[in-house]
Amino acid sequence: xxxxxxxxxxxxxxxxxxxxxxxxxxxxxxxxxxxxxxxxxxxxxxxxxxxxxxxxxxxxxxxxxxxxxxxxxxxxxxxxxxxxxxxxxxxxxxxxxxxxxxxxxxxxxxxxxxxxxxxx
Numbered sequence: 656x657x658x659x660x661x662x663x664x665x666x667x668x669x670x671x672x673x674x675x676x677x678x679x680x681x682x683x684x685x686x687x688x689x690x691x692x693x694x695x696x697x698x699x700x701x702x703x704x705x706x707x708x709x710x711x712x713x714x715x716x717x718x719x720x721x722x723x724x725x726x727x728x729x730x731x732x733x734x735x736x737x738x739x740x741x742x743x744x745x746x747x748x749x750x751x752x753x754x755x756x757x758x759x760x761x762x763x764x765x766x767x768x769x770x771x772x773x774x775x
Contacts (some may be wrong), residue, residue, distance in 0.1 A: 660722040663703055665695030678724050682763030684695060691759075718750045720744060721771055723760045727751045 666672060668691045673680050680688065685715060722730050733741040744751075752771060756763040 656690050661700040663696035664697050665692075668692045668695065679758040681724075683759060687759070687762045707736075707740075709743060713743065715748075717775065718746075718749045719775055720749060721760070721768070722751060722753045724757050724758055726755075727753050 668680070668688045683691075720727075720730065725733075730741060730744065734744045753761050754764060754767055754771060761770045
């Protein structure tokens with residue numbers, strides 16, 4: 656197993672990172688990235704690298720996915736392919752909608768995100 660620092664330093668949110676991962680910061684302005692650099696904090700390696708634990712049975716509540724970095728079609732393909740991170744979405748009762756942007760829609764498209772959340 657590869658050794659990781661603990662805590663894991665915050666991402667730099669710099670131009671080099673944007674070249675390596677152009678999707679995640681999509682829609683963010685230079686000011687957004689500056690704010691993220693200023694507010695970012697290191698995270699526990701265990702939190703980032705440990706397994707995600709989900710309840711065996713999901714409560715019978717409304718379930719909505721707002722897909723920002725993937726299209727709904729891509730999400731459905733990943734569910735169908737059996738990707739573990741998307742397995743829960745195979746269950747009943749899911750509503751899926753898209754908000755094409757990057758990983759941080761609350762910064763890149765806050766008005767549209769708020770409208771989608773209020774419509775639930």
